[in-house]
Amino acid sequence: MTVRVQRDDFDPGAELDALLAGRKDIGGVVSFVGLVRDFSDARNVGALTLEHYPGMTEKALAAIEAEALSRFDIQASLIVHRHGRMEPGERIVLVITASAHRGEAFRASEFLIDWLKTRAPFWKSEDTPDGPQWVEARAVDDAATERWS
Amino acid sequence: MTVRVQRDDFDPGAELDALLAGRKDIGGVVSFVGLVRDFSDARNVGALTLEHYPGMTEKALAAIEAEALSRFDIQASLIVHRHGRMEPGERIVLVITASAHRGEAFRASEFLIDWLKTRAPFWKSEDTPDGPQWVEARAVDDAATERWS
Amino acid sequence: MKLLYFAWVRERTGVHEETWSLPEGVTTVRGLIGALSGRGPGFAHAFADLKQIRTAVNQETAKLDDPVSDADEVAFFPPMTGG
Amino acid sequence: MKLLYFAWVRERTGVHEETWSLPEGVTTVRGLIGALSGRGPGFAHAFADLKQIRTAVNQETAKLDDPVSDADEVAFFPPMTGG
Numbered sequence: 001m002t003v004r005v006q007r008d009d010f011d012p013g014a015e016l017d018a019l020l021a022g023r024k025d026i027g028g029v030v031s032f033v034g035l036v037r038d039f040s041d042a043r044n045v046g047a048l049t050l051e052h053y054p055g056m057t058e059k060a061l062a063a064i065e066a067e068a069l070s071r072f073d074i075q076a077s078l079i080v081h082r083h084g085r086m087e088p089g090e091r092i093v094l095v096i097t098a099s100a101h102r103g104e105a106f107r108a109s110e111f112l113i114d115w116l117k118t119r120a121p122f123w124k125s126e127d128t129p130d131g132p133q134w135v136e137a138r139a140v141d142d143a144a145t146e147r148w149s
Numbered sequence: 150m151t152v153r154v155q156r157d158d159f160d161p162g163a164e165l166d167a168l169l170a171g172r173k174d175i176g177g178v179v180s181f182v183g184l185v186r187d188f189s190d191a192r193n194v195g196a197l198t199l200e201h202y203p204g205m206t207e208k209a210l211a212a213i214e215a216e217a218l219s220r221f222d223i224q225a226s227l228i229v230h231r232h233g234r235m236e237p238g239e240r241i242v243l244v245i246t247a248s249a250h251r252g253e254a255f256r257a258s259e260f261l262i263d264w265l266k267t268r269a270p271f272w273k274s275e276d277t278p279d280g281p282q283w284v285e286a287r288a289v290d291d292a293a294t295e296r297w298s
Numbered sequence: 299m300k301l302l303y304f305a306w307v308r309e310r311t312g313v314h315e316e317t318w319s320l321p322e323g324v325t326t327v328r329g330l331i332g333a334l335s336g337r338g339p340g341f342a343h344a345f346a347d348l349k350q351i352r353t354a355v356n357q358e359t360a361k362l363d364d365p366v367s368d369a370d371e372v373a374f375f376p377p378m379t380g381g
Numbered sequence: 382m383k384l385l386y387f388a389w390v391r392e393r394t395g396v397h398e399e400t401w402s403l404p405e406g407v408t409t410v411r412g413l414i415g416a417l418s419g420r421g422p423g424f425a426h427a428f429a430d431l432k433q434i435r436t437a438v439n440q441e442t443a444k445l446d447d448p449v450s451d452a453d454e455v456a457f458f459p460p461m462t463g464g
Contacts, residue, residue, distance in 0.1 A: 011162060012161075012162055012165055013161055013162010016162065016182070020184070025187065027183065027184060028182070028184070029181070029182045030179065030181055031161075032251065032254075033165070033180075034177050035169070037173060037174060037175065037176045038174065088173040089171070089173040102183070102259075103293070105181075106258070106259050109179070109255070110251075110255050113177075
């Protein structure tokens with residue numbers, strides 16, 4: 001039940017170990033890592049810059065996590081989201097959900113990442129051959145969020 | 150696109166790093182880790198012993214992975230399944246699926262773990278206060294596999 | 299009040315963060331956006347399409363008809379694209 | 382043929398792996414199970430409830446009416462409980 005917003009990279013394996021240390025009640029853990037791709041909407045892109053709203057970001061992530069805890073039977077969770085500039089192949093976001101039952105961990109993980117995409121105050125700018133471009137909100141992401149409401 | 154069956158523990162973070170090394174085409178990676186719990190069907194249990202069918206196990210896992218590749222748009226995957234004796238809190242199984250699109254990675258991951266539960270030749274025996282007991286196949290796992298067919 | 303602008307709203311207004319006095323008679327997010335739009339072409343451009351504008355009042359997502367006061371922190375930004 | 386038994390099927394038969402000659406006239410998994418059940422009380426107990434028995438022929442999942450030959454590797458085990 002932790003959220004972090006940071007400029008630095010994170011280590012998914014170390015985060016997983018820390019979350020599970022000493023736990024014997026967890027049957028399944030789902031980890032999602034989002035990464036910078038070198039293409040987007042069929043065009044080549046370079047680095048990504050993530051702007052965010054310090055203060056509100058942490059509140060929004062904590063609210064999203066609390067919502068997941070109320071909807072799903074999960075025993076532990078972690079959200080880490082980076083901001084700043086990231087090259088293709090770099091990690092952007094980590095979501096870990098742990099439950100006695102794997103289905104709940106899967107549901108909670110997908111719920112969290114769907115919500116993060118449309119409800120956390122982050123904005124992506126991509127370096128393209130035509131210069132930096134703000135990433136537009138995608139209808140598919142809105143639809144992914146809507147299916148949980 | 151790798152499967153491994155082994156007695157030794159595995160390191161989820163190191164496996165994830167190895168799978169993604171040099172890749173810039175992956176947008177989302179879903180990792181599932183299954184662990185030994187200290188309870189099962191509401192009774193306390195101790196260590197778990199996993200028996201398997203050497204030879205067939207590797208074939209079954211490779212077949213399951215090939216099926217996932219044919220059904221889902223995933224660019225990389227890994228299955229590691231342990232056998233032998235494991236204490237509560239120890240890792241049993243790792244499934245990693247990587248895709249340009251997160252939804253496909255989630256679907257493929259859940260498909261693989263659902264199939265593993267009922268289609269890979271492993272049998273669990275739990276240490277209970279009444280001695281070792283073979284774990285019975287669970288209707289909920291059969292149902293989880295059936296929904297993909 | 300404290301006003302914040304992010305992403306292309308920030309680029310168009312040319313302002314990231316400022317202190318501003320809520321004009322008399324303005325009581326809602328919608329009214330505030332109207333007042334800001336009159337501050338010049340950059341602001342007018344930023345707020346031209348309300349469908350593309352999201353707002354937070356005191357760091358909580360707000361709607362166009364939600365109330366604002368001179369003690370609030372109000373932020374304007376495009377639809378979020380995190381994760 | 383090579384026969385393998387796993388989990389409680391192994392415990393009940395008392396055998397993990399053995400070489401056995403397919404009796405004349407037996408051509409299917411079902412027939413093979415019938416022949417094995419006659420080998421003694423352990424085997425009879427192991428195969429008493431066919432609903433709880435799964436079979437693999439040459440390391441591929443097989444059905445009761447699938448064919449078997451004396452050159453096959455056939456394995457018997459309970460429903461799988463991996464993952």
